[in-house]
Amino acid sequence: MLELRSRDHAEKRVRAGVLEQGTTDTLVEAAVGERLLREGLPHRGIELRYGGAGHRIAFEKLVPGRAITVYGQQEVVKDLIAARLADGGDLRFDVDDVALHAIDTDHPYLTFGGERLDCDFIAGCDGFHGVSRPSIPEGVLTEYEREYPFAWLGILARVKPSAEELIYARTERGFALHSMRSPEISRFYLQVAADEDIAEWPDDRIWAELKARLETVPGFVLATGEIIDKGVTPMRSFVAEPMQYGRLFLAGDAAHIVPPTGAKGLNLAVADVRQLTKALVHRYETGSDELLDGYSKACLKRVWRAQHFSWWMTTLLHTFDSDDAYGHRLQLSYLDYVTSSEAAARTLAENYVGLPYGSLE
The missing domain is CATH 3.30.9.10 (D-Amino Acid Oxidase, subunit A, domain 2)
Structure with a gap:
């Protein structure tokens, strides 16, 4: 793992803090959820507050058995780093001058700080401003923003x-x-x-x-x-597709960004990595590239669902043009609908806690 920032920066930077049910389950399955289960705060509902009243969206009623857990992203990062180092993982911090080469061949490699690293595959999990996505030739990606x-x-x-x-x-x-x-x-x-x-x-x-x-x-x-x-x-909202080129696979903010209203950024990144892990394990166990070839298509189904939900939550709750009386009334009308209709509230709840893995396949 090559990281531009220091370990201290990575472990202290304050970011997201709402984990979907699937994200919590994934971390537990990966044996890095012990502290999460001990210190995380399970929540079985949220409140929508408007018009002088509060309205609870009750997850336990609308999506039984599914909830969110409040646990800071920096705490997740600490747990992952500690577990990887305990397993003897090679994590490099404060790395600069990273460049990707031959990503469209069977022998991609990285160069950094005068060193060379030969790879089978490269996972670009380096955020929107990283080097991975710009390493894909111009004209390959379609970007939506x-x-x-x-x-x-x-x-x-x-x-x-x-x-x-x-x-x-x-x-x-x-x-x-x-x-x-x-x-x-x-x-x-x-x-x-x-x-x-x-x-x-x-x-x-x-x-x-x-x-x-x-x-x-x-x-x-x-x-x-x-x-x-x-x-x-x-x-802002952003999606680059496809999320793969040759032996390079983009994950998280390197491929997509959502406004934070729907609490989807970290959770989408975990879903990407989960899908990529599944595909890599399949490749090494069977020699088949079938799941790797389908990585982008599989991820983008969840990405676009989350994009829509995040856009919807953002437009539902924020103040836009103060002169747009029509838009203002539409917002209040839909808030009334969500807080009075069980069907509408369930749509919000099931998207907020995260759609189960496999539900979009």
Whole structure:
């Protein structure tokens, strides 16, 4: 494994924190879920808050036996690194000048820092700005992209969560999300302008705006505390297909990005790696390239389902053009439908907790 950043950076960078049922099951199956099961926070519902009321989407009723688990992505990374090193894995951090060669042949190889690594296959799990996708010749990939006219300002705070489950709040001031990472650490997001400068958001302003968007139901009081991390995340959707070329296979953000509203980024990456693992095991056990040849097609079914769900959640809950009265009424109408129709609520629930592996095949 070649990683541009340091191990310390990889293990401390704050990212996603909502694991689908399938992601949790995969980590447990891979024998890296012991700490996850011990420290993760299982959630069996979320709240949609709008119009001065909260509406719970009850996973235990709508999708029995399936839930989400709140467990920080950096904690997953720590567990994976520790397990790989314990097995004698060769993990290289602070690696630069990585280049991919001969990926359309049977003998691809990598060069980095004056070294050469000959490979059977290369998994490009190096994110949107990595070297893997740009190594595919021009004209091979078709890219689909959408940018949203807002961003998320996210904070991590040393304060006990003010609710037991995630709260997705739609207000006239913009969207807000109440989440958590542990019983003592909370995670919050605010919809802000796409070009927002984080320097314009001192802690007092952040808490005031979170209170204005979340304290909209009787009796709810938002607890505040020390903010230990904050930043602005752009909102965009991106898919490159196919997700493979020759002996190079793209996975995660190297191939696709979703807005964080649907909590799908990390989970899609795990689904990609699970599919690639299955295909590689099949190849080495049988000598057949059948599953490797079908890797992109198999992954893209789940990718596009998640793309649609993430787009839907984003357009349902965020404030767009303030002059678009028609769009505003459509949002409220659909929120009323989701919170009053069991069928509509089940659609949200089954996509949020993650469709079972095999269901899209």
